[in-house]
Amino acid sequence: MFCHTEHNRRVFLGRFVLRMESAVEVQRGAAAIKEQFLTTKEKFHEFLASGRPRQSTDEADGDSEEPSGEPEQKRVRLDSDGDEKKKKKKRGQNKSRPHVKPQSYEDRRLCPSIVQERDTKCFYGEKCRFLHDVSEYMSTKAADLSDQCYLFNSFGWCQYGVTCRFAKAHTSPELKNLRNQDFCRRSAVTVRNLLDKELQRRLRKKQERFPGAEAYLKTVSRGEKPASNQEENLSGAGHTQLEGCFPDTMTRCAELLNLNIDVDFVDINSGCPIDLVYKKGGGCGLMTRTSKFEQIVRGMNSVLDVPLTVKIRTGVQQNCSIAHKLIPEMKKWGVSLITLHGRSREQRYTKSADWEYIDTCSKLAAPVPLFGNGDILSYEDAMKARETGVSGIMVARGALIKPWLFTEIKENRHWDISSGERLDILRDFTNYGLEHWGSDTQGVEKTRSFLLEWLSFLCR
Numbered sequence: 534m535f536c537h538t539e540h541n542r543r544v545f546l547g548r549f550v551l552r553m554e555s556a557v558e559v560q561r562g563a564a565a566i567k568e569q570f571l572t573t574k575e576k577f578h579e580f581l582a583s584g585r586p587r588q589s590t591d592e593a594d595g596d597s598e599e600p601s602g603e604p605e606q607k608r609v610r611l612d613s614d615g616d617e618k619k620k621k622k623k624r625g626q627n628k629s630r631p632h633v634k635p636q637s638y639e640d641r642r643l644c645p646s647i648v649q650e651r652d653t654k655c656f657y658g659e660k661c662r663f664l665h666d667v668s669e670y671m672s673t674k675a676a677d678l679s680d681q682c683y684l685f686n687s688f689g690w691c692q693y694g695v696t697c698r699f700a701k702a703h704t705s706p707e708l709k710n711l712r713n714q715d716f717c718r719r720s721a722v723t724v725r726n727l728l729d730k731e732l733q734r735r736l737r738k739k740q741e742r743f744p745g746a747e748a749y750l751k752t753v754s755r756g757e758k759p760a761s762n763q764e765e766n767l768s769g770a771g772h773t774q775l776e777g778c779f780p781d782t783m784t785r786c787a788e789l790l791n792l793n794i795d796v797d798f799v800d801i802n803s804g805c806p807i808d809l810v811y812k813k814g815g816g817c818g819l820m821t822r823t824s825k826f827e828q829i830v831r832g833m834n835s836v837l838d839v840p841l842t843v844k845i846r847t848g849v850q851q852n853c854s855i856a857h858k859l860i861p862e863m864k865k866w867g868v869s870l871i872t873l874h875g876r877s878r879e880q881r882y883t884k885s886a887d888w889e890y891i892d893t894c895s896k897l898a899a900p901v902p903l904f905g906n907g908d909i910l911s912y913e914d915a916m917k918a919r920e921t922g923v924s925g926i927m928v929a930r931g932a933l934i935k936p937w938l939f940t941e942i943k944e945n946r947h948w949d950i951s952s953g954e955r956l957d958i959l960r961d962f963t964n965y966g967l968e969h970w971g972s973d974t975q976g977v978e979k980t981r982s983f984l985l986e987w988l989s990f991l992c993r
């Protein structure tokens with residue numbers, strides 16, 4: 534963590550704080566640091582040079598005063614002595630620290646039949662592992678976080694009922710979930726790729742049939758090449774991306790989406806670099822398994838009524854790009870659009886994306902549109918990228934760092950938004966998070982953890 538103020542600059546490094554200038558006055562807006570956490574540059578370098586000079590003597594003495602009296606297990610460790618016992622004790626986190634995350638919601642959850650105040654009794658009866666007594670549930674429920682529920686205020690009712698962490702806003706004294714009748718509109722459909730519960734149940738029980746996929750898979754097993762079913766308009770709004778490495782599952786999944794979900798196009802993720810995916814042959818791994826890749830594209834295309842697009846990287850290894858060889862093939866298979874991330878799997882997200890290569894590939898892809906992706910962080914980057922032969926650009930981390938980047942690109946200008954507007958965006962994020970993940974404890978926890986993940990991008 535770095536903290537800069539005009540008159541003094543302090544650098545936090547583990548438990549050490551370097552005082553860069555001597556005059557320490559607490560400025561407005563600057564966090565004061567306790568005296569025991571301060572050290573000098575010299576002491577810090579001494580510490581780095583010799584492992585843990587002061588600490589070791591202190592520990593030997595059993596003296597925990599210097600520098601902070603902090604718990605032993607929290608101290609910075611640079612040594613690697615052979616003392617296993619000592620090592621064991623030192624390693625790891627401070628497990629005795631009380632966990633702030635509530636665990637109780639997992640084992641003391643209220644049965645959905647009660648949350649939703651269904652007329653019919655719980656299907657599982659005695660065997661149901663959830664609570665059915667609202668008062669019992671309320672006796673251990675964590676306190677409300679505020680007296681206003683965003684969902685209730687926005688949609689006139691809150692589907693999380695008494696489990697909502699803002700439930701007081703919509704709970705009667707009899708613990709009934711209230712509705713605002715004057716203002717009860719159906720919640721706006723913000724997620725279009727959800728499968729309904731009954732379909733999910735049929736899928737789990739393997740009761741769902743995939744005639745289109747079965748027909749395609751039969752042709753594959755006979756060694757035939759079905760005709761491709763290409764070329765539609767990409768209107769852009771909703772899409773779903775699939776990652777997988779088997780033609781049968783990918784084709785069935787595409788059929789499932791085609792029949793049940795309202796999306797404008799379906800994308801194959803053939804750019805994912807992570808081991809878990811790659812080692813199974815999926816993600817970026819598909820790029821080197823051309824015959825499987827072809828079967829996947831042709832199979833999915835045979836069951837989809839919307840366009841099929843593909844996202845790829847330059848290749849697997851850094852100095853061995855293969856996208857330019859794959860693109861002419863993909864055109865034959867019938868992809869409607871290709872997005873090329875100008876980095877290899879080996880590169881992950883390091884070093885700059887290769888826009889010269891993207892340009893070359895865009896020409897090979899024509900007339901199939903190719904979108905370029907990588908390092909579009911400003912409107913200038915977008916303008917430069919558009920000077921290449923690409924048909925469009927895809928923004929990724931830029932949108933996490935600066936969610937208003939799209940306006941900057943559209944209007945060709947920088948836009949340094951005010952702190953008030955930035956706070957509005959944060960508030961919107963949390964509200965949308967509650968809407969998407971839920972306003973019960975589980976949803977609140979999820980919203981918080983994704984908020985933290987996103988905040989780590991905002992400060993770049």
Ligand SMILES: Cc1cc2nc3c(=O)[nH]c(=O)nc-3n(C[C@H](O)[C@H](O)[C@H](O)COP(=O)(O)O)c2cc1C
Nearest residue numbers: 774802804844874906907908909927928929930931
């Ligand atoms: C946190 C994170 C998650 C990502 N998830 C996906 C994903 O699910 N599918 C995908 O095609 N690309 C995914 N990407 C890759 C981006 O789409 C993009 O190709 C990459 O970040 C390079 O673009 P950039 O330099 O503009 O960030 C992800 C990237 C990040 C940083």
Ligand SMILES: [Zn+2]
Nearest residue numbers: 644655661663
């Ligand atoms: Zn139940």
Ligand SMILES: [Zn+2]
Nearest residue numbers: 682691697699
């Ligand atoms: Zn609520």
